[in-house]
Amino acid sequence: DSGVTQTPKHLITATGQRVTLRCSPRSGDLSVYWYQQSLDQGLQFLIQYYNGEERAKGNILERFSAQQFPDLHSELNLSSLELGDSALYFCASSPKVRAEAFFGQGTRLTVV
Amino acid sequence: AQSVTQLGSHVSVSEGALVLLRCNYSSSVPPYLFWYVQYPNQGLQLLLKYTTGATLVKGINGFEAEFKKSETSFHLTKPSAHMSDAAEYFCAVSYTGRRALTFGSGTRLQVQP
Numbered sequence: 001d002s003g004v005t006q007t008p009k010h011l012i013t014a015t016g017q018r019v020t021l022r023c024s025p026r027s028g029d030l031s032v033y034w035y036q037q038s039l040d041q042g043l044q045f046l047i048q049y050y051n052g053e054e055r056a057k058g059n060i061l062e063r064f065s066a067q068q069f070p071d072l073h074s075e076l077n078l079s080s081l082e083l084g085d086s087a088l089y090f091c092a093s094s095p096k097v098r099a100e101a102f103f104g105q106g107t108r109l110t111v112v
Numbered sequence: 113a114q115s116v117t118q119l120g121s122h123v124s125v126s127e128g129a130l131v132l133l134r135c136n137y138s139s140s141v142p143p144y145l146f147w148y149v150q151y152p153n154q155g156l157q158l159l160l161k162y163t164t165g166a167t168l169v170k171g172i173n174g175f176e177a178e179f180k181k182s183e184t185s186f187h188l189t190k191p192s193a194h195m196s197d198a199a200e201y202f203c204a205v206s207y208t209g210r211r212a213l214t215f216g217s218g219t220r221l222q223v224q225p
Contacts, residue, residue, distance in 0.1 A: 002155060033212055043202065043215040056212055090155060100146055101213055103155035 003027065006091050006104035014112055018079040021107045025072055025093030031055070032074040033094070033101055034066055038087040049074055081111045116205045118216035126224050131175075131190040133219045135203030138184065144206040145186040146213065147177055151199045159201075162186060173197070198223045 003026035013019055025032050034046040036059075045058035049068035060066075063081075068074045078085060088108050092101035119134040137143055144163045148156040160171025167179040177188045186203060200220045204213040 002157070004155075035215075042217045045212045045214070048212050058212060092156075100158050100161050102158070103148075105155045 002102040002104065004091060004093050004102050004104035006089075006107050008107060009105065010108050010110075012110045012112060013081060015081055015083060017081050017111075018077065019081065019109065021076040021078070021089050021091075021109075023074045023076070023091030023093075023104060025074070025091075026095075026102055029093035029095050029102070030072065031094045031096070031099075031101075032068055032072070033092045034060075034074070034076050035090040035092065036087050037090060037106070041087075043090075046076070078109070083111050085109065086111045116203050116214055116216040118201075118203050118219050120219055121217065122220045122222065124222040124224060125193045127195055128192050131188070131193045131197065131221065133188040133201050133203075133221065135177075135186045135188065135216060136184055137186065137203075137205050139205070139207060141207060142181075145177075145179060146204040146206070147171065147175070147186075147188050148202045148204060148215075149173075149199050150202065150218075156202060159188070193221075193223045195223050195225065197221060 005024040007022045030051045032049045036044045046060040047066050048056040052068050063079050066076045088106045090106045092103045094101045116137045146161045147159040150156045160169045162169045162179045170176045175190045200218045202218045203216040
């Protein structure tokens with residue numbers, strides 16, 4: 001158990017819909033990262049937050065957004081969903097810059 | 113561009129044989145290097161990391177890796193494979209100024225009885 005909690009574990013939704021994925025980082029970790037894992041793209045970094053502020057952006061689509069709340073939990077919002085958005089979405093947290101990241105179990109999103 | 117390359121998307125070994133998973137990075141500055149393992153339907157688990165200091169790094173489950181600056185490599189090894197080692201392995205790198213880890217494409221390790 002990494003200490004990072006993601007909910008829900010599985011999500012099935014229709015094209016065009018909007019979903020919210022939730023992540024609780026390890027106790028004390030200020031950095032939260034979101035990654036997308038798919039068969040064709042591998043593990044892609046989406047976005048990072050540090051203590052409530054956005055710190056870095058990766059390959060995140062404009063239809064996707066995220067935020068980190070004062071209690072440090074984070075949410076990833078995916079809207080206008082397309083079939084190609086079906087993937088595993090991972091949240092990870094770390095205690096400091098350039099430290100190792102601890103991953104949650106992921107949310108498997110299926111868009112039908 | 114700074115990146116990490118894993119050679120071989122699939123590696124198959126016999127139980128008890130040496131495991132060697134290859135990782136090369138491209139960087140003009142010293143990187144921090146990591147190996148993660150992912151079992152089916154699970155998240156990524158940290159195996160080991162290199163930041164500074166000793167270039168031979170020991171991790172969990174009997175794995176180790178050696179940072180070779182001259183070869184820009186960080187290959188993962190284990191002397192004797194177990195059936196339980198079957199999983200996907202990811203090499204990752206962190207560079208100064210980039211806060212998020214950049215992952216390689218992964219190597220799926222199969223262990224034959």
